[in-house]
Amino acid sequence: MIPIRSQTLLRPEILPFGEAAFLIDFKAPHFDAKITNHIHSLLAQFRTDSTCQDSTSKNSVWIEIVPGYNSLLVTFDPQTLDAAQALTYIQNVLRRPEIDQLTGKTIEIPVCYGGTLGPDIESVSKNNQLTPQDLITLHSENSYRVCMMGFVPGFTFLSEAPKALHHPRHPAPRLKVPAGSIGLAGWQTGIYGLETPGGWQIIGRTPLRIFDVTRESPFLIHSGDHVKFIPITRKEFDALLTSEAQKATPHKPKTFKQGRA
Amino acid sequence: MLEILNAGTQSTLQDIGRPGYRHQGIPSGGAADTLNFALANWSVGNPWNSPAIECTMGGLHVKFKSNTVICICGAEMWAQINGKPLQMYKATPVKNGDILTLSYARDGCRAYLAIAGGLEGQAFLGSVATYLPAKLGGINGCALKSGDRLTLATRPISAPRTIPKGYIPRLSRHIILRVMAGPEFKTLTAESQRQLFVGLFEATAATDRMGTRLQSATEKPISIVPARPISMVSGPLLPGTLQTPPDGHPILALIDGHCTGGYPRALQVIRSDLWQAGQIGPGIRVSFRRCFDTEAQAILKGRNAFYAKAYGGLIEGFAF
Structure with a gap:
């Protein structure tokens, strides 16, 4: 454990994560907007910083740069970079001032709240002493920062939901949560980009495909973007769903090209 | 060309995966046991990262539609060609019409079937590795099933090679x-x-x-x-x-x-x-x-x- 003093008041710990990765850990137990800003600033710096480039190939030495809510993971190839050198690169980046202007897009996500698409809206509003309409207003008037993507493709972890919407998860996860579902869990809100099992309270669904293999750019949302939910009717939902389906093109087989090694 | 007669418990097309997308929730994936995957490819004369079939637990039956060379590495699954035992960790020629059968895994859980030249699959982010949760790679993102036909991709870079003594990894329960x-x-x-x-x-x-x-x-x-x-x-x-x-x-x-x-x-x-x-x-x-x-x-x-x-x-x- 090496305590590092960065330019900001935030002092992360740098922890080894196996022999080919380091975790830059801010150790906060809750969502903290200041830390999220700092992590997204670091994310941009690790991607582009010239001190993190291989001297001959000019490629970044990092294989993966993965943000969490309160931490950032960087992985490297232990054949070309030893851990001590990687640590020096990390320390160099941490000493830089935080980027003030982060370049995240704002993405509008149409959501049909309630009904069969948001089966938990009634119980969540009842438990939180709100009407479903209050819940929709509260959830959609806020703009959210995309803190991180994962655990599976397209799953969008957003910044804190308004306090009045905080609600525990289902005690036992549902076996199937459809892709596009908008959920609440504790203080969190997020989007299921894929159909997966899940325990979040589902309050609505977007017809947009957050992750689509058939699209030229498969990822609709990136960490650091902002998301704004726009309430739509069931009719609008169905129309958008049809047009999304038409945009999709069938998977084209490609021949494997030899020699990445 | 080869045809899957029976895919067994779960068989998927794998290479060495797609690193660099974990921030989008996409694991690099690829062969679960890279060492045995690499040895199988090396033995048939392929670059080590060529797509091969990963058979989990056993039960894979394959019919070859052309003459080629194969090698199986990983978990012992009592491989047979036309009912005759096939030695693992050894590049073996097979003929058009030959049938390969794998039984149930004894030590370990995954075996790799490499074919001289590698196999074709659908690439996503530079890899044909099958990732089932998001239906990526492989054939339509799915595990192999009976009736699937796989095309042999490119030509191998070398003649078949013998894995030297001492390089065969020992598996255990x-x-x-x-x-x-x-x-x-x-x-x-x-x-x-x-x-x-x-x-x-x-x-x-x-x-x-x-x-x-x-x-x-x-x-x-x-x-x-x-x-x-x-x-x-x-x-x-x-x-x-x-x-x-x-x-x-x-x-x-x-x-x-x-x-x-x-x-x-x-x-x-x-x-x-x-x-x-x-x-x-x-x-x-x-x-x-x-x-x-x-x-x-x-x-x-x-x-x-x-x-x-x-x-x-x-x-x-x-x-x-």
């Missing part, structure tokens, strides 16, 4: 993984920390390419718990990360594991041993042995010097 402490290791009780290294675990039925849920392999239950309740927010995971959920039964993330998770990350399997984690199937016993970072680096150097050509070893381009 008790896998010992060397690990480093994970970021939250110190939050566990002293007894839990001790149990991680002295306890004998067994993979439950909840085991697949994404991960394996472990339980005590003996009558004495093992519970791995934090010293005091800890509040955690989701953070990054890697293949080989051992997470400890509140019920005390640890979960080991494997090659297709989630990119992020919210449970304490107690251990991290070292790179040199990750291939062995790819051989964990239900009922396989697992133990963990502590290893410190300089030790892990030394082990990695040694293993690469043996198997990686760039470091004086066997296989071009390969590294653990």
Whole structure:
């Protein structure tokens, strides 16, 4: 454990994560907007910083740069970079001032709240002493920062939901949560980009495909973007769903090209 | 061309995956046991990262539609060609019309079928590795099924090669993984920390390419718990990360594991041993042995010097 003093008041710990990765850990137990800003600033710096480039190939030495809510993971190839050198690169980046202007897009996500698409809206509003309409207003008037993507493709972890919407998860996860579902869990809100099992309270669904293999750019949302939910009717939902389906093109087989090694 | 007559428990097309997209929730994936995958490809004269079939647990039956050379490495599955035993770890010519059958895995859980020239699949982000949760790669993103036909891709780069004695990895139904402490290791009780290294675990039925849920392999239950309740927010995971959920039964993330998770990350399997984690199937016993970072680096150097050509070893381009 090496305590590092960065330019900001935030002092992360740098922890080894196996022999080919380091975790830059801010150790906060809750969502903290200041830390999220700092992590997204670091994310941009690790991607582009010239001190993190291989001297001959000019490629970044990092294989993966993965943000969490309160931490950032960087992985490297232990054949070309030893851990001590990687640590020096990390320390160099941490000493830089935080980027003030982060370049995240704002993405509008149409959501049909309630009904069969948001089966938990009634119980969540009842438990939180709100009407479903209050819940929709509260959830959609806020703009959210995309803190991180994962655990599976397209799953969008957003910044804190308004306090009045905080609600525990289902005690036992549902076996199937459809892709596009908008959920609440504790203080969190997020989007299921894929159909997966899940325990979040589902309050609505977007017809947009957050992750689509058939699209030229498969990822609709990136960490650091902002998301704004726009309430739509069931009719609008169905129309958008049809047009999304038409945009999709069938998977084209490609021949494997030899020699990445 | 080859045709799948029976895909067995689960067979998928794999290469070495698509690194660099974990921030989008996409694990690099690829062959779960990279060492046996690489050896099979090397033996038939392919670049080590050529697409091959990963057969899980066994039961794969394949009919060849052209003359070619094949090699099977990994878990022993009593492979036969037209009913006659086929030697593993040995490049063997097959003829048009020959039928390969694999039975049930004995030691370990995954075997790799490499074919001279490699196989074609649908590429996503530069890889044909099948990732089932998001239906990526392979053939329409799915596990292979009977009736699927796979096309042989390119020509091999070399004539078939014989794997030298001493290079065949030994598999066992008790896998010992060397690990480093994970970021939250110190939050566990002293007894839990001790149990991680002295306890004998067994993979439950909840085991697949994404991960394996472990339980005590003996009558004495093992519970791995934090010293005091800890509040955690989701953070990054890697293949080989051992997470400890509140019920005390640890979960080991494997090659297709989630990119992020919210449970304490107690251990991290070292790179040199990750291939062995790819051989964990239900009922396989697992133990963990502590290893410190300089030790892990030394082990990695040694293993690469043996198997990686760039470091004086066997296989071009390969590294653990």
